[in-house]
Amino acid sequence: GENVEQHPSTLSVQEGDSAVIKCTYSDSASNYFPWYKQELGKRPQLIIDIRSNVGEKKDQRIAVTLNKTAKHFSLHITETQPEDSAVYFCVRGGLGVTGGGNKLTFGTGTQLKVEL
Amino acid sequence: DAMVIQNPRYQVTQFGKPVTLSCSQTLNHNVMYWYQQKSSQAPKLLFHYYDKDFNNEADTPDNFQSRRPNTSFCFLDIRSPGLGDAAMYLCATTPAASGRGTDTQYFGPGTRLTVL
Numbered sequence: 574g575e576n577v578e579q580h581p582s583t584l585s586v587q588e589g590d591s592a593v594i595k596c597t598y599s600d601s602a603s604n605y606f607p608w609y610k611q612e613l614g615k616r617p618q619l620i621i622d623i624r625s626n627v628g629e630k631k632d633q634r635i636a637v638t639l640n641k642t643a644k645h646f647s648l649h650i651t652e653t654q655p656e657d658s659a660v661y662f663c664v665r666g667g668l669g670v671t672g673g674g675n676k677l678t679f680g681t682g683t684q685l686k687v688e689l
Numbered sequence: 690d691a692m693v694i695q696n697p698r699y700q701v702t703q704f705g706k707p708v709t710l711s712c713s714q715t716l717n718h719n720v721m722y723w724y725q726q727k728s729s730q731a732p733k734l735l736f737h738y739y740d741k742d743f744n745n746e747a748d749t750p751d752n753f754q755s756r757r758p759n760t761s762f763c764f765l766d767i768r769s770p771g772l773g774d775a776a777m778y779l780c781a782t783t784p785a786a787s788g789r790g791t792d793t794q795y796f797g798p799g800t801r802l803t804v805l
Contacts, residue, residue: 605791616779616796617732624791662731667790675720675783675790679731 577665579680586653587688594683596663597645605666605675606639606646611682612659620661621648653687660684692716693797695780701803702770710765710800712780721763722794723755724779732779738763739785767802775804 579596586592607622623630623637623646630637634653639646650657663680694713702708712721720739724732736745738757752774754766767774780797 607793614801616798618796619793622793666794675785675792675794676734676737677794679733682729682731 577663577678577680579663579683581683582681583684583686585686585688588653588655590653592648592650592653592657592685592687594648594661594663594685595645596647596665596680597643598665598678599644600665600667601641601644603665603667606637607664607666607677608635608637608648609662609664609679610659611662617662650685653685655687655689658685658687693780693782693795695778695797695800697800698798699801699803701805702767703805704772705769708767708770708802710767710778710780710802712763712765712797713761714780714782714795714797715761716782716784716795717760718782718795719760719785720783721757722781722783723753723763723765724781725774726777726779726799728776735765770802770804772804775802777801 577598604625608620609617610620611617621632621635621637623639628639634651636649660682662682664677666675666677692715696711722737723735725735726732734746735749736755752768757763777799779799781794783792783794
């Protein structure tokens with residue numbers, strides 16, 4: 574099917590430590606994998622994305638890896654800070670309908686808490 | 690500058706009283722989406738428009754309808770809101786420029802619907 578499994582559902586780390594969130598998907602046609610951060614009561618914000626032609630992408634303290642063969646992808650946050658505390662969603666995307674327009678399927682979310 | 694605008698930000702309605710939520714975008718994107726996000730859950734796609742073509746998700750209740758009178762605006766109509774429809778409703782857009790389903794989706798701030 575199109576489901577995305579995401580683990581863990583909650584994650585507590587000490588400030589300065591790393592955080593890793595892992596996701597798996599089943600639809601081999603998926604070719605776009607964004608990660609969204611959502612603070613309480615706010616919109617999902619894109620923090621990084623990766624497309625299926627690359628295996629890794631990094632942006633400052635955030636990195637994503639993609640293994641298309643195994644159908645899993647991960648988010649790595651290094652040197653975590655209190656402002657990193659939020660819900661993180663992994664997402665799989667790809668063509669949703671004929672003619673264009675991608676369709677996103679969200680994972681179940683990970684509540685990340687960075688403790689002082 | 691705001692790119693995806695949703696009005697109102699907070700909406701209170703009575704059980705069974707029709708309500709309309711509004712989304713507008715200044716990005717001239719082809720595709721507009723409506724998501725429902727209940728507390729502590731991931732956003733769930735209700736339907737989307739690719740230009741004027743409406744694409745409904747199979748499990749979206751008939752109680753939910755949408756209109757897109759022009760490129761900039763898209764409306765979500767809930768014909769007879771029930772208590773279970775209380776949620777955050779998120780609008781998103783994407784340009785569909787790649788034709789491969791790999792374009793970024795941009796979310797609006799959401800409308801939080803309360804049903805009394």
